[in-house]
Amino acid sequence: MRLDEHLYRIGNDIVAAYLVVTPEGVTVIDAGMPGQFKDLLAELTAIGRSLADVRGAVITHGDADHIGFAERLRTEAGVPIFVHGADAARAKGGDKPKNEMPKMKLGPTLGFFAYGLRKGAMRTRPLTEVVEVADGDVLDLPGAPRVIGMPGHSPGSIAIHSPVAKAVFVGDALTTRHVTTGRTGPAPAPFTDDPAQALASLERIADLDAAWVLPGHGGPWHGSPADAVAAVRAAA
Structure with a gap:
């Protein structure tokens, strides 16, 4: 789905990934669930591109619903996968802390798990192999x-x-659709290791010059990062 001149989304409000598209090629942001590889191929075809145009995939964090098709992209197309060094082990299947269970409503929770089953979550x-990145790095990738x-x-x-995409991709730093309650609008994401630290980290994007704030779960936020951060704090 086209959001802007250089910006596309695959997936939906349950689980989303993104493409930054320039004349030099395509950067994939997050890799959703395994079955969304077909969505990636379909979107590339629709915009007249192919896997050969994908120069890299940047993963916002190492959770399973963000790395879904990344290994396939790496092994089948030779695409390098970029992950922060502190999440490299997590992305490689390492242990994840047991977080406090969030509030749940039956419909949205079942919808999330049903979508995961349809999109091959159990096959993640x-x-x-990853390319480790660090805070402040500007990657030699399209966009x-x-x-x-x-x-x-x-x-x-x-x-x-x-x-170039006028966007900041935030993974699960915030959500615009809570996966277990269905609540919409900017809010803290569930299943967070350190909620207080996550809220504090939002200050790092508040002053960015961007027209889109794009989470891994929920609809795109078309507005300033400052307004998105303020809405998250109000909902916390």
Whole structure:
């Protein structure tokens, strides 16, 4: 789905990934669930591109619903996968802390798990090789994505700012649709390792010059990061 001139989304409000598209090629942001690989191929075809145009995939954090098709992209197309060093082990299948269970409503929770089953969540392959990145890195990829450390949801959670796409991709640093309650609007994401730290990290994106704030779960936020951050704090 086209959001802007250089900006596309695959998936939906349950689980989303994004494409930054420039004449030099395509950068994938997050890799959703394994079955969304077909969505990626369909979107690339629709915009006249192919896997050969994908120069890299940047993962906002190492949770299973963000690395879904990344290993396939790496092994079948030779695409490098970029992950913050503090989440590299997590992305490779390492242990994840047991978080406090969030509030749940039956419908949205079942919808999340049903979508995961349809999209092959049980077949997620951990990454076996990553390119580690750090806060402040500007990657040599289409859209010149800049890494912004956002610890809290996980130690190596990051946001990615692409000026050409006028967007900041935030993974689970915030959500606009709570996966277990269905609540919409900017809010803290569930299943967060350190909620207080995650809220504090939002200050790192508040002053960015961007027209889109794009989470891994929920609809795109078309507005300023400052307003999105204020809405999250109000909902916390």
